[in-house]
Amino acid sequence: MSTPPPPVPYFAVHVNVFTKPGTASSFLSASLSNARSSSLEPGVLRFDVLQDKSDENKFVLVEVYKDEDVSPKAHKETDHYKVWRETVEDMMDKPREAQKFKTYFPATEEGWGYGGRKLE
Template sequence: MIITQVHIHVLPEHVDAFLVATLDNARNSVQEPGVIRFDVLRQADDPTRFSLMEIYRDAQAPVAHKETAHYARWRDTVAPMMASPRTSVRYEAEFVPTSSTE
């Protein structure tokens, strides 16, 4: 499994539009065969900060994800909404409940 957490800081005036675009991307992403989970999280104490928790079946799945039309649409739509460039961190799974991988 490949796990990536993306950290995003959105300009306050774009939060609603960012969320619409991001939820569209997430709904399409979970339809991809290589995507196990695609969670959209908003920071509780700062509504302009978001995190995407992306869990992929294998190393090819994130590559395939970035080749989809919905990812390209999301990337291009939200780029001007960012307060700062998004960052990401890759993780290796040490424990994932069985129900998350089936």
């Protein structure tokens, strides 16, 4: 058995969000706006918004950054993040939970990124 490769330098976060009943649509709208702006940040490689198929009040935000320290902190200082945080705060059924991950594959920035394209 071969030794696994070291992780690549990118950093991934899965943010689990549970919204209050009746707020999923508003949360999704605010989160999509935040994701579109976040995907244009220089340190962000991916910013995905996922909604559970069986529970409309459960979401996962998948964030992939170029590094673990600078880019996530810079993201939290952006105006769009601050607006999102204030907008969705009262929609949360419980505090959001973040899981942090090492990344192994894809091994290149291009594999994670949007190729500099503006996403809709």
